[in-house]
Amino acid sequence: MDSLEALLDYKFRNSLLLAEALTHPSLAYETQRPHFDNQRLEFLGDAVLQLALTSHLYHLFPGFTEGDLTKMRARLVSKEALCNFASGIDLGEYVLLGRGEEASGGRERASTLADAFEALVGAVYLDGGFEAARGVVLKVAKEEVYKISEKPEEKNPKGQLQEVLQAILPESPIYKVVSADGPDHDKYFVVEVHWNNVVLARGKGKNKKQAEAAAATGAIEAKSWESGAK
Template sequence: MENKRYRKELEYKLGIVFKDESLLNVALTHSSYANQKKHVKYNERLEFLGDSVLQLVITEYLFMNYKEKSEGELSKKRALIVCENSLFEVAQRWKLGEYMIMSKGEELTGGRYRASILADCVEAIIAAIYLDRGIEVAKTFILGNFKGIIDRAMKNEIVLDYKTKLQERLQEHGDIDIRYDLIKFEGPPHRRKFFMQVQIDDSILGKGEGYSKKEAEQNAAKEAIKNMEEKYE
């Protein structure tokens, strides 16, 4: 990392001191930065490896600890645990965007807060830990950081796609036209927050916000589902 103090600060958050500091540097480097600099490695290859390490650790944990669950049930739960939303949640916990190395252009368009970029970086960090410290340290790291997500997934408290779930619930009563509308947005271009609402005809079911329209729509759908559940409790 260009600033050693920031790298040490992140290592403290991760609970990992790297033997090979270059692995963490690569894990934090976005392709947009490498495209502007010659001979700079970036994190896409590490992301590829980290995805597999994460899948293996979570698969083994579910297999060993939920023996009553079928293969199909475990596959669905694993998908919830390793999805982009879960990885993004972990990244936000570390404020990972602050430590990433990216081009000025990517930063100005909100790259430090983009869920897909941060989720990929988490996978790259997992790979860096695996290569630097081995599978047992990587396993401890993953289970420590994903334990709450695993617990929520197994209690059916995580939904992969709130928009789809809302659509399915509402269409139990026949075809219904669901509409997502942008209420407003605020903030500078590189940190723009969107406010959306979901409604049927003139009835507003829920509102949500996020740093992309997609995220705001998902949060609006999530609130709508919560409101429906409270109404019929």
């Protein structure tokens, strides 16, 4: 485990904590050691991770509101982000899995990686205290935090449009695929966004998600609900 500790820039005093953090429940089940897996450390690590990132974002963005900070933190503690953190230190190579879990691709499974990273943070906290855990979190999350500092607001045009419209009427916009042309590997979608029995805008994209986002963006930019139709 020396290579993992080198990536973390942290040396465990109690190596059993590291072993516990890396032990997937499938191995604990197979070896009949139900109390030795990473689930409890995952629970603890989740709280430590939240506090470390909350504190960092609080000081990094002094002018941001509670809502802004909450959204940014949510991006950093999402399963996708945690999986990326784990992949960045090749954590999947060190996780101890049961034979069945190994055979089914568990070493690359997003939930396995995310859980193992949280457990690892919990283990560092127990071994070296909060500052040590905070240091590990910020080292591993450095790139993602940098991305957020460059672009703190994550665009969500569909969510923005829904908020605006539901402030007028308690009715959600509906997205309808108008066309889907091209071969399976290179389709081109056109989507309309409907609300209150009118078409607000039309969007295009290489998949339905992109086309829906484009339609929502078009509706927001044109404020087409004000004129009644697009």
